[in-house]
Amino acid sequence: MQQSTALSPAQVDAVHAVAQAAAAADGVAPLSEETLLALDRTPGGDGTTATYLTVVTDGTLVGYGHVAPDGSSEIVVHPDSRRHGHGRALLEGALGVRSDVRVWAHGNLAPARALAASLALEPVRELWRMSLDVESHPAPEPVVPRGFRARSFEPGRDEQAWLDVNSRAFAHHPEQGRMTLADLRDRMDQPWFDPAGLILVEDQKSGALAASHWTKIADEGGEVYVVAVDPAYQGRGLGGVVTALGLRHLASRGVARIDLYVEGDNAPALATYRRLGFEQSALDVMYSRTVHERLPR
Structure with missing residues (x-):
């Protein structure tokens, strides 16, 4: 070796x-x-x-x-x-x-x-993979709350704002919260990247990015890639709205199944995704010596 x-x-x-x-x-x-x-x-x-x-x-x-x-x-x-x-x-x-x-x-x-x-x-x-059959579980109709607007990501304009919100939303996540501009650009260079599939919800008054849903389509399947809500805007229902916007986008592209990954101990997220029709389809497990405690969500 x-x-x-x-x-x-x-x-x-x-x-x-x-x-x-x-x-x-x-x-x-x-x-x-x-x-x-x-x-x-x-x-x-x-x-x-x-x-x-x-x-x-x-x-x-x-x-x-x-x-x-x-x-x-x-x-x-x-x-x-x-x-x-x-x-x-x-x-x-x-x-x-x-x-x-x-x-x-x-x-x-x-x-x-x-x-x-x-x-x-x-x-x-x-880490659970959960899957949804699009035909059996159509996404709910999203209603963007008053004072907010939804639009697609614009390369060259939105990178830093997205990174800032992602960092705050996943401050305690062992991987997602550490994403850098180089990491983001790596993914934007991939064949599957589509700016229309990275949906942003912003504050109409200030223009601040409040929430986002990055979707992914590869190998004819769809994925809830990253859903993030800025902590400053939590409690306003934006997570559900931006999730529904992304699911509708994926369905409009003709995918039959949508996957997502979620921490196995994140009970609120698991409950939310189950209500949308997602069910566990696979399990990834991280192993270590006993020097580690379970990582925070």
Whole structure:
């Protein structure tokens, strides 16, 4: 196993190929969007860079481990190269980078659970994927409250305002609240990005951004990507309004199913999404040594 802070273009392609093969075999993507976007980033001058772990056999990359600057981690082994100890080697390598590493098991599949248990890792966080059948559960008619207006995101104008609201809305979230302008631009450069699908609700009097719903369409499916309400505007029903606006937008694009991700211990959000017709469809679990307590929402 090799450890580095940079990957060659050929290695990046190989990691994508391994991840795609694993997703096809397991029915769940092993690497998150952020991990895939970070593959070809160069080390930062401030030292905040990921650590890349690779397993190569006969000149072919067959396993990959990613340890992010915040200590979160993901690993994947090509289906044809499993049962040879590569997954354990990658997990031990991640623990060698940081003893407090937190490793995602996307889908929480049985082999991942067994591997985590064998190294005394325990669940510290659950992330639910919830899904909605668009035909069976049409979105409610959104009514924007008086004093507010809805419009689409305008690139070159709205980036900083969106980042500011996102940061305040997710101040205690372990990933979402840390999004930077570079992170935002990475996503805006993706083929799926559509400014019309990033819906903003703003205060008509001040022009301030109050809430937003970033939707995503990829692989013919829709996603509630990010819903954010500025804490200064909470309690005015804007979360429900902007959520409905996004659901209506996705339905208008012809998607049959809409997915979202929500923390498993966020009871109010779970209740809200259930009322809209969403049901749990998958589970991601984060494992760590007992040095960690459950992360805040």
